[in-house]
Amino acid sequence: MIKKGLLYLLFISALSACNHPENNNLSPLQKLEEGSRRFASGKPVHPDETLERIRELKKGQHPFAIVVSCSDSRVPAELVFDQGLGDIFSIRTAGNVIGDYELGSLEYAVEHLNCKLIVVMGHKDCGxxxxxxxxxxxxxHADHIKNIINYIEDENEEKNLTSADKLSIDKAIDANIAHGVAFLRGAEPILKERFVQNKITIIGALYDIESGKVTFKK
Ligand SMILES: [Zn+2]
Structure with a gap:
């Protein structure tokens, strides 16, 4: 009976190990790239969703990346990068705009959770x-959506588009991603210092809602 129980435990831990497809030697960016490939090829493994993982995380979280993305229901970072609980520190707003609360959240994840990779991920066809x-x-309109539109309007990267490009949604999406990256790279006091000292990486990415693929802007 004891032997059977032991075998069962071994089986469960083997299953759990299989549920972690990534080699720990991969960099945070490589982990996202690998996960994105699995997701876009229709072969996600849904790692880190076990009860064992929940219990493990009770001791504390150590997410390996921060992803700033859109609140759009088609763009959940954990799914499109095939990650699970405790893997991604996720910040989402419509249009992935970054205000004080979002910046404070990013600073917390960098300073206190030791995250070394920040990805600003826009997506095609962003509302x-x-x-x-x-x-x-x-x-x-007298609503709060106005604040988001105004934020995007004020982005230098949008203002710098030519008049023809201002009508292109793809160009505007790229400009918005470029803005998020530049803004975070220069955000004092936490992010700028670490970025200049090469202690953290801040890059952009574009998610294609049709193919499920992510293109990193390194
Ligand atoms: Zn969007």
């Missing part, structure tokens, strides 16, 4: 960017 383009600078 927030479409709303910005369609408003043509005249979004005049």
């Amino acid at each position: 927030a960017i479409k709303a910005f383009i369609n408003s043509k600078g005249h979004y005049d």
Whole structure:
């Protein structure tokens, strides 16, 4: 009986080990790239979703990456990078805009959780960017969506687009991602210092909602 129990435990731990597809020698970016490949090829393994993982995380979290992405229901970072509990420190707002609360969350993850990779991930066909383009600078509803549109309008990267490019959703999405990356690289006091000293990496990425693929902008 004891032997059977032991065999069962060995079987369960072997299963759990299989559920961690990544070699620990991979860098944080390589882990995201590998996970993205699994997801986009229709072969996700859904790692780190076991009860064992939940119990392990009770001791504390050590996410290996921070992903700033859109709140769009088609863009959950944990799914598109085929990761699980405790893997990604996730920040999501419509249009992946970054205000004080989001910046504070990023600083917390870098300073206290020791995350060394930040990815600002926009996505194709983003509704927030479409709303910005369609408003043509005249979004005049008295709601809080206005703050998001205004934020995107104020991004230098959007302002610097040529008049023709201002009508292109793809160009506007790229500009928005470039803004997020530049903003975080220069964000004092925590991120800028660490970025300049090469202690953290901050890059952009574009998620394609049709193919499920992520293109990193390294
Ligand atoms: Zn979006």
